[in-house]
Amino acid sequence: MxxxxxxxxxxxxxxxxxxxxxxxxxxxxxxxxxxxxxxxxxxxxxxxxxxxxxxxxxxxxxxxxxxxxxxxxxxxxxxxxxxxxxxxxxxxxxxxxxxxxxxxxxxxxxxxxxxxxxxxxxxxxxxxxxxxxxxxxxxxxxxxxxxxxxxxxxxxGHLRERHRAQLAVALLAGREEERLAQLAEQAEWPPPSTLTAVLLPQASTRTVRVQLDPRTLEVAGDAEALEAWPDHAVMLAVGRSRPALLRTLEGVPAVVGPTVPWTAAATSFARALRALDLGLEGDTDTHLAALVVGADAAAREDLRAHVLAPLAELREGQREKLTETLRAWLLHQGRRDDIAAALFVHPQTIRYRMGQLREAYAERLEDPAFVRDATIALC
CATH class of the missing domain: 1.10.490 (Globin-like)
Structure with missing residues (x-):
């Protein structure tokens, strides 16, 4: 010494x-x-x-x-x-x-x-x-x-991180703008114009985080907002264009909410969480229809039962064939050859099945309201 x-x-x-x-x-x-x-x-x-x-x-x-x-x-x-x-x-x-x-x-x-x-x-x-x-x-x-x-x-550093964690939780909860601005100032966090909620497994957060803007906020799965997904985290991504963010997340089993004004981050998180609950992955902008029809699963099942009520008395096998034919008829706008190709059957078979459907539904097949309801229920 x-x-x-x-x-x-x-x-x-x-x-x-x-x-x-x-x-x-x-x-x-x-x-x-x-x-x-x-x-x-x-x-x-x-x-x-x-x-x-x-x-x-x-x-x-x-x-x-x-x-x-x-x-x-x-x-x-x-x-x-x-x-x-x-x-x-x-x-x-x-x-x-x-x-x-x-x-x-x-x-x-x-x-x-x-x-x-x-x-x-x-x-x-x-x-x-x-x-x-x-x-x-x-x-x-x-x-x-x-x-x-x-x-x-x-x-x-610890104090700033604690304040930023509080800000992130407040953003996910959709607190009022004035309160969010106060928390952002307290956390020394310059608000960006937009935020994008990204839900991903906690095991992937470290790899992704280093590629994002340092202002990106994070909430781990032990937070109340992710109670149903304790092994996941949510990042409120800052500063990257949406295509660049999606490229960063390639290969990561993430769900990406819409890009929204920073004070509306709760809406991006809600959509991403709903997509995760529905088993969807990737860019929620490509799953909008699925998100809409899956917003109330019980209501959709009730609508499906209502649409298929005219087929309820048929044998199960016949009911299933007519249901898939009705769905294909809706998707292909009644084009017989396209329906046959989609179902791998002869066009004459489609003609026969459509006859059965017209007998069951009568004029309802020409009713725009029914076509709308059936499309939502079956497609």
Missing amino acids: AHAPQPLDLTQAQAEALRERLPRVGEKVVAAVVAEVPSYSVAFQGRMGRAIEGAVALALAGFLDMAVDAADRPEQVFAAAYELGRGEARSGRTMDALTSAYRIGTACAWREMSRTAVELGMPAEGLVRFAELVFDYLDQLSAVSVAGHTDELART
Whole structure:
């Protein structure tokens, strides 16, 4: 284990002389940082600039205290370094600029203070210990600032993710627009123009998520909205055109709701969930008819029974053949040859069956309302 550098063997006069030079050293440190770290040129202006200059002076004074007495660790300085790291995280900056500022400031401070030390007659051995102390101090300050930066990122990251999860749940629930806007602001989530609900197995979310806009929101299957599908998740996809989103999901057993204004995400989710309940997959825009007729399964069964009532007294085999013939007649708009081809029977067989259907339904086969109901019920 490396040992901490020993304190400097300074006389009281030397220590006082170094301390008198600190304000001038601080000015040069600030000037060097402003000149060589562009991202801090604005930060050192105005009230904030004066506060930072004060922090530099505090750091220099703390260093000199520690240089004279290694046991005198300037806790106030290290607390300030920790808060500086947190502030960088809150500003959205990485540690790169602060690390550069520390390096440049330390080099400048070392030049100024070592020059003074030489003027005060410090021997070569003392200068070596002086350099060790300066750069050990730099390492300590940097480490404390990195810790503050890391802790703040973790805290704000967890908080932001929690707020975004709350926003996602509110979107799926169809909350009022004003409330959604408040939650979006709280979550630091710039609202997009549109959202698209995507339902997919939780096992596929990680692979898909990395290909989507970072603003994409996600709700896992343990949420109340997905109670019936606990192994699934819903993503509210942002920022991609619909064709691009569908290409991203190729090979994934996903259900994609319509693309809607972001505050109407609940409608996209509802349609995707209904499609999943019906066993459909892929783009719900290609399943609109199935979604419509499957919206109320019990009502459709009642309609089917009503449409097929005239065939109820027939034998089961005959009833099934006439039902499939009626369905093909509806789909092919009465074209006998097309109906025969679809059912793999001779056109004469179709002619015979249609005779039976006309006998059972009479003029209803010409009634547009019946044709509509039969199409919905059978097709």
